[in-house]
Amino acid sequence: MRLILISIITILISSIANADYSFENVYRFDNIDMIKNNDDSNVANMTVNGFSKDSNGNKATSKCLISLRNGIVKGNCQGLDQDGDIEYTTVERDITKGNIGKIMRTGGTGKYANKTSTCEYTVVLTDFKVGVGYLTGSCKE
Numbered sequence: 033m034r035l036i037l038i039s040i041i042t043i044l045i046s047s048i049a050n051a052d053y054s055f056e057n058v059y060r061f062d063n064i065d066m067i068k069n070n071d072d073s074n075v076a077n078m079t080v081n082g083f084s085k086d087s088n089g090n091k092a093t094s095k096c097l098i099s100l101r102n103g104i105v106k107g108n109c110q111g112l113d114q115d116g117d118i119e120y121t122t123v124e125r126d127i128t129k130g131n132i133g134k135i136m137r138t139g140g141t142g143k144y145a146n147k148t149s150t151c152e153y154t155v156v157l158t159d160f161k162v163g164v165g166y167l168t169g170s171c172k173e
Contacts (some may be wrong), residue, residue: 036163053149057094061163069101076100078134080107086171090114096123103128109135117142131155135169149173 057080066076080096090113098107104126111119119140125133133150137144153169 048124049082051061052170052172052173053087055086055168057082057153057167057169059083059094061160061165064160064163066082073102080109084111092119093169094119098123105133113143115142117144122133125155135171137171147173 053074059080060130062079062081064076064078066074067137070076070156077097077099080094080098082094082096084094085091092111092113094109094111094165096109098109103116105124106125109121109123111121113119120138122136122138123133124136125131132152132154135150137149139146139148149171151169151171155165157166158165
């Protein structure tokens with residue numbers, strides 16, 4: 033009985049630990065288009081293509097359609113991992129408050145089907161003139 037209880041606790045703890053993961057992402061900005069708004073703020077739209085790996089061993093390419101208005105970054109992304117599974121996410125960040133933002137998985141196919149997660153990411157490096165960046169983050173499912 034004691035062995036069964038220990039086994040159940042171990043399985044529960046390991047499944048909880050497996051639900052959290054970290055990731056790294058490198059990306060490049062493509063098709064950047066920017067205009068001035070009537071209040072002199074910038075309005076921009078861009079495609080962001082990236083490559084990521086996570087602590088669960090997944091590697092994926094992604095494409096995001098991003099808008100930037102009044103310092104707020106918002107967008108939708110679609111990622112394709114090494115197994116052919118698709119992950120759908122949204123991204124948000126207030127640039128005026130720093131380099132930390134949120135990525136939320138809204139669903140997908142395969143291992144991502146009917147699974148959501150919330151991630152906090154930190155932009156480590158970015159250069160709009162060169163058109164590249166690097167970010168890291170951690171997620172909870």
